[in-house]
Amino acid sequence: MCALGMVVIFKATDVINIAQGEFVMMAAFFGFTFHVMLEWPLLPSIFAAIFLTILLSLVIERLVLRPLIKAPVWTNIIATMALLMILQSTARLIWGPEPYTFPPYFSRVPFTIAGINLSQQDVAIFGVSVVYMVLLYLFFKYTRVGKGMRAVQMDKEAASLMGISVKRMYSYVWAINAVFVGTIGILLAPLLGVSSTMGLLFLKGFAVAVIGGFTSLVGSIVGGFVVGIAETLAGYYISTAIKDMISSLLLILILVFRPTGLFPESVTKRV
Amino acid sequence: MRLKKLLPLLFLLFLLLLIPFTGNRYLIYVISLAAVLSIGAVGLDILMGYAGQICFGQAGFLAVGAYVTAYLVKQGLSFWLSLPLGGVCAAVAGLMIGLPALRIRGHYLALATMSFAYIIHLVLVHWESVTGGPRGLVAGRPTWPISFAEDQYLYFPIILIAICMVLIARNIVKSRYGRAFVALQKDEIVSKAMGINITRCKTLAFLISSFYAGIAGGLYGALLGFLDPLSFTIMDSANFVMMVILGGRGTLYGGIIGATFFTILPELLRDAQKWQELSFGLIFICFLIFMPNGVMGFVRKLQVSRRENVSNEKEQDNGKRKP
Numbered sequence: 001m002c003a004l005g006m007v008v009i010f011k012a013t014d015v016i017n018i019a020q021g022e023f024v025m026m027a028a029f030f031g032f033t034f035h036v037m038l039e040w041p042l043l044p045s046i047f048a049a050i051f052l053t054i055l056l057s058l059v060i061e062r063l064v065l066r067p068l069i070k071a072p073v074w075t076n077i078i079a080t081m082a083l084l085m086i087l088q089s090t091a092r093l094i095w096g097p098e099p100y101t102f103p104p105y106f107s108r109v110p111f112t113i114a115g116i117n118l119s120q121q122d123v124a125i126f127g128v129s130v131v132y133m134v135l136l137y138l139f140f141k142y143t144r145v146g147k148g149m150r151a152v153q154m155d156k157e158a159a160s161l162m163g164i165s166v167k168r169m170y171s172y173v174w175a176i177n178a179v180f181v182g183t184i185g186i187l188l189a190p191l192l193g194v195s196s197t198m199g200l201l202f203l204k205g206f207a208v209a210v211i212g213g214f215t216s217l218v219g220s221i222v223g224g225f226v227v228g229i230a231e232t233l234a235g236y237y238i239s240t241a242i243k244d245m246i247s248s249l250l251l252i253l254i255l256v257f258r259p260t261g262l263f264p265e266s267v268t269k270r271v
Numbered sequence: 272m273r274l275k276k277l278l279p280l281l282f283l284l285f286l287l288l289l290i291p292f293t294g295n296r297y298l299i300y301v302i303s304l305a306a307v308l309s310i311g312a313v314g315l316d317i318l319m320g321y322a323g324q325i326c327f328g329q330a331g332f333l334a335v336g337a338y339v340t341a342y343l344v345k346q347g348l349s350f351w352l353s354l355p356l357g358g359v360c361a362a363v364a365g366l367m368i369g370l371p372a373l374r375i376r377g378h379y380l381a382l383a384t385m386s387f388a389y390i391i392h393l394v395l396v397h398w399e400s401v402t403g404g405p406r407g408l409v410a411g412r413p414t415w416p417i418s419f420a421e422d423q424y425l426y427f428p429i430i431l432i433a434i435c436m437v438l439i440a441r442n443i444v445k446s447r448y449g450r451a452f453v454a455l456q457k458d459e460i461v462s463k464a465m466g467i468n469i470t471r472c473k474t475l476a477f478l479i480s481s482f483y484a485g486i487a488g489g490l491y492g493a494l495l496g497f498l499d500p501l502s503f504t505i506m507d508s509a510n511f512v513m514m515v516i517l518g519g520r521g522t523l524y525g526g527i528i529g530a531t532f533f534t535i536l537p538e539l540l541r542d543a544q545k546w547q548e549l550s551f552g553l554i555f556i557c558f559l560i561f562m563p564n565g566v567m568g569f570v571r572k573l574q575v576s577r578r579e580n581v582s583n584e585k586e587q588d589n590g591k592r593k594p
Contacts, residue, residue: 073377252383
């Protein structure tokens with residue numbers, strides 16, 4: 001799901017957001033502040049956290065990424081890397097370096113469906129992911145804004161000639177991404193705990209995104225499964241040291257042999 | 272005219288040679304470090320600024336050079352033999368990443384090189400029998416012809432090698448291959464049509480860049496005396512890219528400026544460690560937005576505008592020359 005948000009951004013704005021995990025972290029901290037520190041009930045604090053994440057994304061988009069729209073690839077990557085540093089240290093300054101635990105939303109008692117042990121937490125995450133994906137698909141396919149985004153992705157200039165505000169589309173994209181990462185952050189907070197370095201866990205999102213093909217939404221889901229399964233298998237059969245390497249290795253292999261990912265969209269480069 | 276251009280450089284060289292005699296150890300160390308990083312940054316600039324490729328793995332190559340050199344020195348080989356061998360090993364690693372670069376570009380290349388650096392980092396952590404794992408590896412210093420145990424003695428070979436490497440880079444850039452790199456960056460298909468062997472050029476650019484990183488790594492190890500995997504993370508690789516952009520892409524000297532900046536800035540911010548990362552990030556972003564062509568690009572722009580002011584009367588003529 002983290003990969004999904006990244007794909008949305010990349011698809012529409014051509015920016016690889018390295019700080020994705022940091023947005024997740026900020027969302028988790030917002031949720032933590034409202035729910036645990038201020039002792040708000042669960043639902044309002046979730047909405048407040050997502051709202052704040054959207055706000056944060058929009059501010060960052062306006063201040064940092066919009067001036068860099070026409071910049072070359074590495075500039076954007078470095079800019080999001082700098083964002084990573086900024087967000088991480090800001091979180092550390094505000095909430096301190098130590099990790100916090102987040103109260104679970106559901107009971108931890110697992111239940112069994114057709115021989116598979118599941119916890120309510122897993123089901124909730126899975127369910128929310130599916131709902132989001134379906135919504136996203138419908139959004140891109142049918143709504144005005146979604147169509148506009150796809151147009152911007154195909155050709156910025158032509159889109160702006162057709163009366164689509166490229167800049168506004170970019171803001172929307174970041175807002176959508178914020179909804180995604182905000183939800184992820186809050187869903188995962190009880191599982192992972194909340195800390196200023198938790199964002200780094202999500203760097204793996206890249207591997208997932210690339211393996212699935214950066215531009216394909218279905219691909220990012222399949223990519224997630226592929227990486228997860230490959231890691232578990234390698235950890236079991238070879239050694240746990242290899243486990244961390246697998247996603248990187250897979251990434252390089254895929255890039256070399258299938259440069260556009262497992263599910264390429266056909267793109268022809270013209271002179 | 273040529274002498275006038277050379278004079279400031281000579282003056283700078285003179286200053287550099289004077290520094291060890293001040294006896295200020297801290298200053299000597301900082302400048303040595305800047306010189307070492309400059310080698311890596313200049314190498315990366317050949318790859319990024321001239322050949323137009325992207326590499327987020329420079330710290331990985333630095334690590335290869337540093338560990339190979341340190342390991343060979345530990346086995347009893349002379350430092351001056353181990354250093355080039357470390358460079359060669361790094362270059363071989365560069366070749367490995369250069370090959371995928373033939374097929375991919377843009378964001379994907381950035382990600383591939385990044386994950387390559389990540390793999391190297393993990394190898395350093397897990398291959399304990401050779402690299403010492405997270406506990407690190409002691410890196411020896413050269414003992415021939417004299418013992419370089421003191422920083423102020425090590426300073427001279429470091430500066431000398433750095434200057435040589437920069438001069439070599441300058442010549443590479445001005446050679447046939449250097450021009451081919453620039454053509455490659457401008458338009459791959461056109462340069463192919465002009466008879467440039469793209470495969471060879473790209474691999475060569477990666478080879479050169481990673482060789483520079485390897486040499487820088489070997490010297491880095493000697494200077495610090497100790498290596499651990501944490502100094503070679505993806506963040507460090509990104510720092511190298513930042514050095515190149517900050518100094519000015521495609522200028523070579525920009526790499527030196529960037530590396531110096533990167534060595535001095537953390538030292539300046541040492542008192543405010545809490546704010547260090549935050550201010551780092553903010554400074555980067557400001558640079559990216561307001562000075563996208565780096566310090567050298569900014570200087571050049573100033574020079575151009577000044578020249579235009581001087582020849583204001585010949586504006587027409589000037590306009591013809593500058594399309």
